[in-house]
Amino acid sequence: MRKRDHNVLTNAASLLVCGLLAGVVVAAAAFPAVAMSGLAAKAGAETFGALPTELTVARAPQISYLLASDGKTPLATMYDENRRDVKLADISVPMQKAIIAAEDHDFYKHNGVDINGVARAFVNNQSEGSGRQGASTLTMQYVRLAIAYSATHPADVVAATEDTSARKLREMRLALQVDKEFSKDEILTRYLNLASFGNGAYGIYAASQVYFGKPPSKLKIEEAALLAGMVKAPTTNDPTTEAGYPLAKDRRDYVIQNMVDIKAITQQEADAAKATKLVVKDKRTPNGCVAANVNEWGFFCDYFYRWWMEQETFGKTTYDRERRLKSGGYTVVTSIDVQAQRGADKAVRKAKSINSKEAAMVAVVEPGTGRVRALAVNRQFKLDDPKNPKNKISSDPAKSRKKIRGNYPATVNPLLTGGNGITGYQAGSTFKIFSIVAALEKGIPLSYSMNAPQQFKSEYIIDSSSPAACKGTHFYCPTNSNLKPGGVQNMWSAFAQSVNTYFVPLQQQVGAENVVDAARRAGIQFRASNDAKFAATKEAAHQWGAFTLGVSSTTPLDLANAYATLAADGKYCEPIPVQEIRDPEGNKLDIANPRCEKRFSTEVARAAVDAARCPVGDNSSTSKCGGSRTAGVVKSIVDAPVAGKSGTTDSEKTAALVAMTKQYSVAGIMADPDWPQTNVKMKHKEKDGINPPVYETLRDAMKGKPRIKFEPPGQKISEGDQRSIPNVKCVSVDAAKSRLKGAGFEPVVSSAKVPSSCKAGEAAGTSPDGRTIKGGVVTIQVSSGGGTPGNTNGTPGGQPGNQPGRPGNGRPNG
Numbered sequence: 001m002r003k004r005d006h007n008v009l010t011n012a013a014s015l016l017v018c019g020l021l022a023g024v025v026v027a028a029a030a031f032p033a034v035a036m037s038g039l040a041a042k043a044g045a046e047t048f049g050a051l052p053t054e055l056t057v058a059r060a061p062q063i064s065y066l067l068a069s070d071g072k073t074p075l076a077t078m079y080d081e082n083r084r085d086v087k088l089a090d091i092s093v094p095m096q097k098a099i100i101a102a103e104d105h106d107f108y109k110h111n112g113v114d115i116n117g118v119a120r121a122f123v124n125n126q127s128e129g130s131g132r133q134g135a136s137t138l139t140m141q142y143v144r145l146a147i148a149y150s151a152t153h154p155a156d157v158v159a160a161t162e163d164t165s166a167r168k169l170r171e172m173r174l175a176l177q178v179d180k181e182f183s184k185d186e187i188l189t190r191y192l193n194l195a196s197f198g199n200g201a202y203g204i205y206a207a208s209q210v211y212f213g214k215p216p217s218k219l220k221i222e223e224a225a226l227l228a229g230m231v232k233a234p235t236t237n238d239p240t241t242e243a244g245y246p247l248a249k250d251r252r253d254y255v256i257q258n259m260v261d262i263k264a265i266t267q268q269e270a271d272a273a274k275a276t277k278l279v280v281k282d283k284r285t286p287n288g289c290v291a292a293n294v295n296e297w298g299f300f301c302d303y304f305y306r307w308w309m310e311q312e313t314f315g316k317t318t319y320d321r322e323r324r325l326k327s328g329g330y331t332v333v334t335s336i337d338v339q340a341q342r343g344a345d346k347a348v349r350k351a352k353s354i355n356s357k358e359a360a361m362v363a364v365v366e367p368g369t370g371r372v373r374a375l376a377v378n379r380q381f382k383l384d385d386p387k388n389p390k391n392k393i394s395s396d397p398a399k400s401r402k403k404i405r406g407n408y409p410a411t412v413n414p415l416l417t418g419g420n421g422i423t424g425y426q427a428g429s430t431f432k433i434f435s436i437v438a439a440l441e442k443g444i445p446l447s448y449s450m451n452a453p454q455q456f457k458s459e460y461i462i463d464s465s466s467p468a469a470c471k472g473t474h475f476y477c478p479t480n481s482n483l484k485p486g487g488v489q490n491m492w493s494a495f496a497q498s499v500n501t502y503f504v505p506l507q508q509q510v511g512a513e514n515v516v517d518a519a520r521r522a523g524i525q526f527r528a529s530n531d532a533k534f535a536a537t538k539e540a541a542h543q544w545g546a547f548t549l550g551v552s553s554t555t556p557l558d559l560a561n562a563y564a565t566l567a568a569d570g571k572y573c574e575p576i577p578v579q580e581i582r583d584p585e586g587n588k589l590d591i592a593n594p595r596c597e598k599r600f601s602t603e604v605a606r607a608a609v610d611a612a613r614c615p616v617g618d619n620s621s622t623s624k625c626g627g628s629r630t631a632g633v634v635k636s637i638v639d640a641p642v643a644g645k646s647g648t649t650d651s652e653k654t655a656a657l658v659a660m661t662k663q664y665s666v667a668g669i670m671a672d673p674d675w676p677q678t679n680v681k682m683k684h685k686e687k688d689g690i691n692p693p694v695y696e697t698l699r700d701a702m703k704g705k706p707r708i709k710f711e712p713p714g715q716k717i718s719e720g721d722q723r724s725i726p727n728v729k730c731v732s733v734d735a736a737k738s739r740l741k742g743a744g745f746e747p748v749v750s751s752a753k754v755p756s757s758c759k760a761g762e763a764a765g766t767s768p769d770g771r772t773i774k775g776g777v778v779t780i781q782v783s784s785g786g787g788t789p790g791n792t793n794g795t796p797g798g799q800p801g802n803q804p805g806r807p808g809n810g811r812p813n814g
Contacts, residue, residue: 062329112179198234298381343700370573428647445720452486460545570600755787
C-alpha cells in the first residue's frame with residue numbers, strides 16, 4: 001500500500017479530539033445528563049484508543065466475462081454482484097468531482113475523519129426538532145463497505161451497517177488508519193468501485209453501463225452528478241421508476257450546484273448540465289447462460305458452466321466453484337469459434353425448425369487441442385415458463401397421455417454434451433471406425449479382405465427370441481438391408497458401403513472387448529447404464545456383438561472428439577470449452593491449456609482416417625474404396641481433404657454423420673430426445689436430414705482456412721504381408737481352390753461367369769490377381785467358354801448400393 005506523509009501533530013490532535021468526542025457520543029447515548037463531563041471524555045478517549053486499527057479488506061465480488069475465441073465477441077456475463085473494478089484513470093474527472101461534491105466536500109483536506117463535521121452533527125442531533133445529521137466522510141463510508149464485504153457471517157454485515165454509536169466510533173478509528181495507509185486517490189477509487197448504485201449495479205463501472213451504456217471514463221457532468229446523487233439512497237432516487245425519476249433529477253441538480261461550490265465546475269457549466277434532459281437506459285447487465293449474447297449460444301455457455309463446475313482448481317465444492325465464477329472477476333476467452341458456430345446455427349435450423357420434435361444436433365471439435373468450437377441444436381436455450389408454457393406436449397406417448405410437455409422448442413438440457421439425465425443417442429455405423437482401429441492394432445491391414453454374406457452367423461449369444469438371432473438359435477446373425485451379399489470387401493470398401501457382415505466378423509476376430517476399448521480411448525463415454533454394464537469388464541464386452549454397428553449411446557460432442565483423436569494422429573484431447581482464463585490481475589491460469597495424451601500410434605490413426613475418407617467421397621493415393629459411398633457428396637461440398645462416416649439405427653430412429661478435416665471434426669446426430677423409441681424416421685441425405693447440417697457446418701468453418709492434407713499411412717499397415725497369388729487359369733474349380741488354400745488364401749467362387757479361352761466351368765482367373773494379403777480372400781472367376789479372356793485384374797468391390805439400415809437387426813447403417 002502506498003502511504004502519504006502526515007503531520008504528526010495533526011494526527012495526534014485528530015486522535016485526541018476523536019477520543020474526546022467519542023466519550024461524549026457514547027455518554028450522550030447512555031447518560032445524557034453527564035454527556036459533557038470530564039469523566040465521560042476521559043473514558044471515551046481510553047475506549048477509542050483501544051478500538052481496532054487494522055481493516056481487513058476482502059475483494060468485493062466481481063463480474064466474470066465470457067468471450068468468444070477471438071477475444072472480442074461477448075458470449076455471456078456471470079455475477080452475484082454486477083461489479084468490475086476500474087482504475088481512477090478510467091473514471092472521468094467529472095465523476096470524481098461529483099462524488100466529492102455529493103458526499104464529502106473536504107475529502108482532500110481531512111485525515112479520514114471530519115472533526116468539525118462530527119462536532120456539528122453532535123450539537124445538531126442533541127437539539128430537539130432538528131433533523132439528524134451524519135458526519136461520515138467518504139473514507140468512513142469506504143470503511144463501512146469494506147467491513148461489510150469482508151464479513152464472514154451475516155451478523156457481521158448487520159453490525160457493519162446498523163445505526164449505533166459503536167459502529168460510528170469503529171469507523172472513525174479505522175478511517176484514520178486507512179487515511180494513513182492509502183492515498184486520497186486510492187481511497188476514492190476503492191469507494192467508487194464498492195458503492196451500490198441500484199438496479200443491480202455495484203461500483204462505478206457497472207453503474208455507468210447500466211444507466212448510460214458507456215464506460216465511466218466517458219461520463220459527462222450531468223451523468224456523473226446523477227450517479228453520485230444515487231449512492232445515498234439508490235432505491236429512493238431510482239431514475240428508472242416513475243416515483244424516483246423526479247427525486248433523482250432534483251438530487252442530480254443539487255450535486256451539480258455543489259460541484260460549483262467546491263469549484264469543480266463553473267456556474268455556466270452547471271446551468272448547461274441542469275438544462276440537459278435526464279435520460280437513462282435502464283439496461284441491466286445480462287446474467288448467466290439464459291441471457292447469452294446470442295440465445296443459440298446458450299448451449300455452449302451451459303457446457304462451459306458445467307465444465308467449470310467440475311474443475312477442482314476453482315474450489316473443493318460446487319458451491320465454492322460457482323462463487324468463484326460469479327464473484328471472481330475472471331475474463332474467460334472460450335473456445336467458441338464465431339464463424340463455425342454461426343454456420344452450425346444456420347445449418348441446424350435450415351434442416352429443422354425449432355418447433356420440430358426432431359433435434360438436429362451438431363458439435364465441432366478441434367483435433368489436437370480438444371477445444372470445442374461450436375455446439376448447435378434447433379432449440380431455444382431457455383426455461384419454459386410453467387405459468388405460461390409454450391413447449392409442445394411430449395412426443396413420448398406415456399407422457400403425452402398425462403399432458404406432460406416436451407423439451408421443444410425451449411430447453412436448457414445438455415442435449416449435445418450429455419449429463420443431467422441425457423445419456424446420448426445411438427450413432428449407428430459411425431462406430432465401425434473402432435473395429436478398424438482395433439483390427440489395425442492387431443496387425444490386420446486395411447487391405448484385409450473377406451467375403452461378406454447377406455447374413456453372418458456369429459458366435460455372439462443373444463436372446464433366441466430376438467429378430468437379430470438366427471432362426472431357431474441364440475446366435476447373433478446380422479444381415480445386410482438390401483437382401484444381397486456384401487461380396488468380397490476390404491476395410492476401405494466395406495467402410496465406404498457400410499457392410500455389416502464385414503464388420504461383425506472383423507470385430508469377432510479381433511475381440512469385441514478390444515473394439516470397445518478403442519472407442520473408450522478415442523473418447524466415447526458409456527453414460528447409459530446398460531452400456532456401462534457391457535463396457536465394465538472384458539468378459540462382458542466380449543459378448544457385445546452389435547457394438548460395431550453403433551448400438552451404444554453417445555453424444556455429438558463425444559463422437560466429434562473421438563474422430564478428432566484420429567485426425568490428430570492418435571492424440572486424444574479432453575474436450576474443453578476454454579482457450580484462455582485470466583484472473584482480475586491479468587494472470588493466465590494453466591487450467592485453460594489443452595489436456596492431451598497419445599492413445600493410438602500415428603500409423604494406426606492415419607490408416608483409420610484413410611479408410612474414413614472413402615465414405616465421404618475422398619479417395620486417397622493409397623485407398624481402394626470401391627464404387628459406392630454412403631455420403632459421397634461431402635468431399636465436393638466441403639472442398640477440402642475430408643474423412644468421416646454416416647450411421648443409422650433400427651427403423652431409422654436416429655441418423656448420424658461425422659465429417660472432418662485436419663482442423664475441425666464435426667459430428668451430427670438427429671434424434672428425438674423426448675422419446676428415443678420415436679416412430680419418426682430420421683433422414684440422412686434429404687435437405688431436412690442430418691447430412692446437410694454437418695457438411696454445411698464444416699464448409700462454413702473451413703472458409704478462409706488452409707487445405708491441409710491427411711498424411712497417408714505406410715505400406716505395411718495398408719497392404720500387410722503381400723503374397724503372390726498362384727496361377728489357376730484353365731484348371732478345374734476344385735483344383736483352383738486347392739492351390740489357393742495351399743498358398744495361404746481364402747478362396748471363394750464367383751457366381752457370375754466370364755467369357756474366357758478356357759473351357760466352360762474351368763477357372764478363368766482370379767480377382768485380384770498378382771499379389772494380395774496373406775490370408776486374404778481371392779475370388780475364382782469361372783469361365784463361360786467360347787471367348788477371349790476377361791479382365792481378371794478386378795479389385796474387391798462387392799455389391800454396390802448398400803443402403804442405410806438397422807443395427808439392431810444387423811443391417812447396414814448409412
